[in-house]
Amino acid sequence: MHNPSQQTPTSASLTESIIAALALVREQKPLVVNITNYVVMNNTANALLAIGASPIMAHSRQEMAEMMHIARSLVINIGTLDSEWIERMLFAVEQANANNKPIVLDPVGCGASVLRTQTARTLAAKANNLIIRGNASEIIALAGEASQTKGVDALDSSDTALAAAQALVTQYHANVVISGEVDYVVTASQTISLSNGHHMMPYVTGMGCSLTALTGAFAAIGETSGLAATAIYAIAGEIAAEQSAGPASLQLNIIDGLYHISAEQICQRLNMDVVA
Template identity: 90%
Template sequence: MHNPSQQALNPSSLTANIITALALVRKQKPLVVNITNYVVMNNTANALLAIGASPIMAHSRQEMAEMMQISGSLVINIGTLDSEWIERMLFAVEQANANNKPVVLDPVGCGASVLRTQTARTLAAKANNLIIRGNASEIIALAGEVSQTKGVDALDSSDTALTAAHYLVAHYHANVVISGEVDYIVTASQVIRLSNGHPMMPYVTGMGCSLTALTGAFAAIGETSGLAATAIYAIAGEIAAEQSAGPASLQLNIIDSLYQLNDDQIRQRLNIAVVA
């Protein structure tokens, strides 16, 4: 499996890699362990099922060691944070490290409170094989810069988070996905811009959380840059929006779009550029 974090590639070969990654997820059906927030558990589980992965929402410390032995990846989403969950998340990352499994971190609301910011940084520092997926404001805050947040909503544009993303890549040896009107994939070797999706998507709660979960599915089959998940989810959202009267129907249609997405749709719709 070619990984954009490992070598410089052009848009044509990146598109081919995305298509290959989707086929592998559908073939292998990787188990993705999710410690995620109450608001989006159903959404993220359905998104993972629709793309072909196998989700499990495992929050108990007692079973985490077993789960990480059989899973392909660990997804941690700090959206509904409390002290008990923090301890479980830290233990889960330890078990992911022990089993050489990738960790996908969604620092929901990082910058909105000291608790969220410190917890996200602690989790990021603990993970050995890390992918960070967040909106621009979360990425900026995680890197220690001043961000503009309103709860869990981003008030910064994706472009403004690139410097912060480069810092996170170097500091945590991570790959970073910046989500927004334009998405960026930032690795040690490349910056890739994706311009798909639809303006209606931010009006459905948990859209970014579902992308984080999908990033875990692709990481489980070796695509740890975050590119394939981001491209596929944005294209699925674009297709779903064309069939939707509003956010409620979009939430349903995006699941169908993920399930039905084919190679031709990816080739025809993907708006990708290598910017560095």
């Protein structure tokens, strides 16, 4: 039930919180452990470095307990999944829970195979302090509904995944980011839409994976809604697209955009609505 004594965040206050979170990431340079896929390791590490965080791609079970003791967050991306990696991911979640560290789960290709769907659900069920970041089809499939997917590509629009996202928030006590032409950030208390970014971004591999990694950086400093990472990454992509001839240059320019993005650019460009 809504408590009238609690102020509903406005777009202005949310913008201020995004800018403050960016400053904190750049100041604190949090260590983010990534168990991610072979395709995007370089991309996601560079994105984290550009925003000011400190990435480590740690996949060995032998060092995971130590890593999660010193790291500030854990990112798990199931893009290149196999049985050995699943065991490592489960152990990493246990260690993150034991150290009270936030966990960001990217259920890549959830719905495309039984293995991916079951693994994503198992990881989500085991994780405390969870943020889920996926495309619409992945979010719908993770919630147990019928989705349209082609491998790791979404065939559903992000707005059709809102009910599924709200179900995941309730089921896993998680916050959920739905990526798409319009991005949505769904928490127990609010739903926010973001209409930044550029239509060229889906033509570069690892765009969503990089957003997942950045979500881990912001979670590391306490911004666990996913809002700051989603807003900043979309704006960086929008700026980069204006300077890019195609997907190859866009990939490079997004890294530069993350490195240079300013409070002024966020204020000028952020296209955000509090939906509920």
